Amino acid sequence: MNHHISEYYDKNTIYVIGNAKTNSDNAITQKFNSFFIGFVINGDTSEIIDLSCSATIRTTEHxxxxxxxxxxxxxxxxxxxxxxxxxxxxxxxxAIIVAYKDAVKKYSELKQK
Incomplete structure (x- = not known):
């Protein structure tokens, strides 16, 4: 099925990624080199409406x-x-907490502009 991106997210949504380092023995580090969470945020209400992250297991991401x-x-x-x-x-x-803090910082900087 072919979807257009506009079907997923309204024009008032904002996408921000938070990054963090993980332990060298972490499977995420082995695969991605770092941990990141991509948040989709409603720009009007600042509510998190969706996210993805660099988890190696689907259940972890969910x-x-x-x-x-x-x-x-x-x-x-x-x-x-x-x-x-x-x-x-x-x-x-x-790493989840650090990535969250990083994304909030980026979002706050955007909102102050």
């Missing part, structure tokens, strides 16, 4: 998405950090 989708993206949210620490017990836990 679980990480469940931690973020529906949350606000205007500023770093300590509650999200705490939820990641409590619920995500993989070796990329710190």
């Amino acid at each position: 679980f990480i998405a469940s931690l973020f989708i529906g949350k606000k993206f205007g500023k770093f949210d300590k509650d999200i950090e705490e939820e990641v620490k409590r619920r995500y017990l993989g070796s990329s836990q710190k």
